[in-house]
Amino acid sequence: MVKLPTTKKSKVRDLIKLLPLGFFIGLVFFLWRGLSLDPHALPSSLIDKPLPAFDIPLLDEAGQLKSNTLRGKFRLLNIWASWCDSCTEEQPFLMKLAYSGIPITGINYKDEPIHAQTWLKTWGNPYQAIGVDETGRLALELGVYGTPETFLVSPDGKLIYRHAGVMTAAIWEKEFLPRIKEEKR
């Protein structure tokens, strides 16, 4: 009876000696994970929320691009500008997507309409419609922090996913396609 507590105590002491090692291993794990995290990849705070309402002029013709018309189908909302080099980089892939039947709506961000039109003639136009956001007011509503950004909009007008940066086949297959399939179920 008298000896039992002392053995228990020594066991506890051994465990306490191991505590710093445990802390160290935990710290190493978190630091190691931090190495592979990209601090520039920001999750959009609008995911699973309805597309903010907007009504902006069209680039090519008279008329307005309205948020409530972007419904009925899965659609990409691509924010681009002619002054943005990475937008040119993703253009061939967007053309491919457009040919395969994915509706893409463009939002021309803080751009000169003439420059935007020349750019479209040079690189091709994958967009069904292009709205002009000359002041960046709509981009602010969408939480855009750099062009290009591509949103996936569901048929009922919800934002499902946002990709900031150049759109590639790998990202399309990894992030966009599974989400479309999942929503369709």
Next chain:
Amino acid sequence: MCWRVMWRPGPEWVAKLTCLLRLRRIVGWALAQQRSYGGAKAQPTIPIRCFLFLLCLLSLPLFATPSQPRYESLLKELRCLVCQNQDLLESHAALASDLKQQVAKLMTEGKTDEEIRRYLVQRYGEFILFKPLIKPTTWVLWFGPGAFLLLGLSGLSIWVIRSR
């Protein structure tokens, strides 16, 4: 911009207080003028009433116009999303200047700091705040250091008491 007009050195409430005190002095002067003409019991005449009414109207922006110190201290709390370790006040990125304009606009519309923060968080996420919000997922971040300090102090005190 509007906030430059009302700008006074020092914190915002000092600026508003000095403005109000000046206003009170002017009103006092106007009433004294009135009394010197018509005696102590005289009612303010119509021109003086109009003058006082105009003063009241002019003092309204005092409560609605954001001041420079408020604008700057709010911008210092907000992160520039392009150059992420810079605050909005220091940043010269195009997006930062758009956000600054929006903050100034919301301030002139009479929005509080809290409302402006919420507006930005809704669009850009909590990452835009340098100070994370206090909620269950950030409890470790906020209270962890204090908890570890207490743990260390209690461990130390147990050790000291035992070794006596």
